[in-house]
Amino acid sequence: RNLDVYAVDLERIEVLAGPQGTLFGASSQSGTMRLITKKPQQEVFAAGFNAKYSFTDGGSDSAAVDGYINIPLTDKLATRIVVYSDSQGGWIDNVEATFTPSAIVVDRNSLGFGPPLTGADSVASANNGFLVEEDWNQATYRGSRIGFAYDINDEWDIVLQHTSQTLEVDGTFLVDPSLGDDVNAKFSPERNSDDFGLTTWTLNGRVGALDLVYTGGFLSRDVDSIIDYTFYNNGGGYITYYLCSGNVYDATDVNNCYDPTKQYLDSNKNERTTHELRVSSDASNRFRFIAGVYFNDVETNHTGEFQYFSTNDAFGEHISSYYNDNSGDGFLLGNTTVPTVGVNTSGPRSPLTTFFNDFTRSEDEIGFFGQVAFDISDAVTVSLSARSYDLVSALEGASNFSFGCRYGIDPQGFGNSERTADDRCNSNAFSNDVTARLDTLGEYGATGDDNVILDARAPNGVRDMFRGGGSNAATLLAIQEGRLDISDIEKDGTTNESDTIVRASIDFRPNDDSMIFAAYSEGYRPATQNRNAGQLAANQTGVYNGYVVPAAAVTDTLENFEVGYKGDIFDGKVRLNATYYQSDIENLQVSRFDPSNVAFLFFIENVGDAEVNGLDVDFQWAVSDSFT
Numbered sequence: 001r002n003l004d005v006y007a008v009d010l011e012r013i014e015v016l017a018g019p020q021g022t023l024f025g026a027s028s029q030s031g032t033m034r035l036i037t038k039k040p041q042q043e044v045f046a047a048g049f050n051a052k053y054s055f056t057d058g059g060s061d062s063a064a065v066d067g068y069i070n071i072p073l074t075d076k077l078a079t080r081i082v083v084y085s086d087s088q089g090g091w092i093d094n095v096e097a098t099f100t101p102s103a104i105v106v107d108r109n110s111l112g113f114g115p116p117l118t119g120a121d122s123v124a125s126a127n128n129g130f131l132v133e134e135d136w137n138q139a140t141y142r143g144s145r146i147g148f149a150y151d152i153n154d155e156w157d158i159v160l161q162h163t164s165q166t167l168e169v170d171g172t173f174l175v176d177p178s179l180g181d182d183v184n185a186k187f188s189p190e191r192n193s194d195d196f197g198l199t200t201w202t203l204n205g206r207v208g209a210l211d212l213v214y215t216g217g218f219l220s221r222d223v224d225s226i227i228d229y230t231f232y233n234n235g236g237g238y239i240t241y242y243l244c245s246g247n248v249y250d251a252t253d254v255n256n257c258y259d260p261t262k263q264y265l266d267s268n269k270n271e272r273t274t275h276e277l278r279v280s281s282d283a284s285n286r287f288r289f290i291a292g293v294y295f296n297d298v299e300t301n302h303t304g305e306f307q308y309f310s311t312n313d314a315f316g317e318h319i320s321s322y323y324n325d326n327s328g329d330g331f332l333l334g335n336t337t338v339p340t341v342g343v344n345t346s347g348p349r350s351p352l353t354t355f356f357n358d359f360t361r362s363e364d365e366i367g368f369f370g371q372v373a374f375d376i377s378d379a380v381t382v383s384l385s386a387r388s389y390d391l392v393s394a395l396e397g398a399s400n401f402s403f404g405c406r407y408g409i410d411p412q413g414f415g416n417s418e419r420t421a422d423d424r425c426n427s428n429a430f431s432n433d434v435t436a437r438l439d440t441l442g443e444y445g446a447t448g449d450d451n452v453i454l455d456a457r458a459p460n461g462v463r464d465m466f467r468g469g470g471s472n473a474a475t476l477l478a479i480q481e482g483r484l485d486i487s488d489i490e491k492d493g494t495t496n497e498s499d500t501i502v503r504a505s506i507d508f509r510p511n512d513d514s515m516i517f518a519a520y521s522e523g524y525r526p527a528t529q530n531r532n533a534g535q536l537a538a539n540q541t542g543v544y545n546g547y548v549v550p551a552a553a554v555t556d557t558l559e560n561f562e563v564g565y566k567g568d569i570f571d572g573k574v575r576l577n578a579t580y581y582q583s584d585i586e587n588l589q590v591s592r593f594d595p596s597n598v599a600f601l602f603f604i605e606n607v608g609d610a611e612v613n614g615l616d617v618d619f620q621w622a623v624s625d626s627f628t
Contacts, residue, residue, distance in 0.1 A: 342396020
């Protein structure tokens with residue numbers, strides 16, 4: 001997610017439209033927005049504050065305050081401190097409701113994991129009375145920023161700044177129109193906690209006739225969320241397995257269905273380190289240039305736990321038939337950690353957790369960039385810039401879930417005949433080890449040895465790593481037939497991409513108030529890998545025939561051409577900006593979630609090319625000195 005930075009004590013906001021990849025790097029395909037904060041000033045004491053109060057019709061009140069102080073500590077050293085707090089009141093009510101899963105839906109989604117519900121069976125309900133609250137979607141920003149500026153000498157200075165912010169959000173911002181205006185009914189507490197610390201530094205100076213800038217930053221961010229998941233009962237294919245107690249081996253068994261409450265716990269820890277060094281010539285020269293090098297290191301650690309309140313009861317009703325560790329801690333089945341690289345936590349987890357994701361994504365990039373500009377005449381300027389980058393992306397970790405633990409005493413019929421009674425609640429029995437999966441694809445790509453894939457084993461030791469809609473042999477065949485491209489997976493399981501993008505422009509200024517311009521520019525987004533790489537679609541008919549989840553979605557690139565006019569006309573009374581643009585996107589990345597036909601894990605793929613073109617016009621007219 002993008003940082004949700006509270007805008008306070010800003011010097012200015014810069015908006016650059018169109019691809020800016022040559023100077024600003026990855027993910028600036030559509031443009032770049034920069035929030036420029038005010039910096040400490042020497043020899044100036046200043047202080048100020050802002051306060052506001054507001055109310056929402058039918059909702060809670062809101063209040064905010066922020067203040068700053070600029071203190072010159074010496075004639076060369078100054079500090080600037082900013083603090084802020086903004087409490088934003090809610091307007092959506094969480095109303096009391098009772099949810100009882102439909103027996104028809106439960107039967108439809110049983111997938112054979114329980115006898116049909118009959119009149120003798122019972123379906124429990126969930127009630128959210130303990131969560132009823134008015135105006136519960138509240139948000140509070142709190143933070144501070146402290147900066148130091150030091151003039152080393154007449155040619156060198158340094159600025160060091162640290163920003164710390166917390167964002168606490170309670171409730172949901174979704175409404176359910178069937179219940180009324182500005183209301184919803186949630187059965188699990190919804191909240192989001194977003195904390196970050198950002199430290200940046202910039203060193204400015206001159207070396208001979210060149211300006212030199214070294215800047216860097218370190219970001220540490222934690223985001224934790226709880227999301228209501230109860231209504232998954234209306235569509236989850238394995239709901240009966242986790243919700244109800246019926247025995248698939250006994251069609252006459254009473255099928256009791258327990259508390260349908262469910263919730264999702266999400267945790268993301270992100271760290272990013274950047275360094276950039278650039279030199280530039282005098283901007284007033286007829287020929288001028290900028291050149292630099294950029295380093296970027298990103299790591300995101302993600303865990304997501306799907307918690308079902310009913311599973312312990314559904315699994316434990318018949319101790320003699322269903323797995324129970326008799327520890328008194330409840331249902332531990334899949335809650336221990338898959339022993340693989342990239343997993344961030346250790347088990348056991350909460351007894352409610354029946355499925356979890358635990359992954360580490362990383363990006364390491366180095367880029368070299370430069371721009372030259374030349375004034376052909378006083379009226380015409382041409383410029384050319386380029387960026388050459390090398391980007392390594394990696395995905396490691398695993399998904400793990402409890403499927404297959406319930407009937408552990410009789411392991412037959414759940415995956416593979418190689419399973420034994422000792423596997424009956426091995427937490428790895430049905431997990432998806434993406435580290436091993438991508439390493440296997442990478443090794444096969446490097447060696448061409450079919451046995452690398454045919455002998456690939458899941459974490460429980462079963463020779464069936466690429467299960468889901470196929471098998472190891474089916475995945476190998478997909479590679480050999482060209483339906484699964486693994487050329488972007490290195491031997492170590494990473495994806496390494498190198499490329500050079502360019503930007504060229506020409507500006508014509510017929511007078512001091514007008515400019516006509518044309519530009520060609522390029523931008524890109526990094527590649528990403530998929531957790532379920534190589535899995536065949538569960539549905540292999542029609543448009544899904546032969547479909548395989550791609551190993552990686554490669555970098556998509558955008559090529560943009562634009563021509564336009566900017567200037568003041570009619571004696572400066574009208575300011576007109578007009579741009580025509582055409583953008584061509586190659587290998588467009590999109591995310592897909594298709595649990596009915598492909599896989600129940602999100603994945604990203606390149607779907608082809610796209611084109612966008614349009615006209616962007618705005619004007620301002622100063623009708624008089626007092627009316628615009």
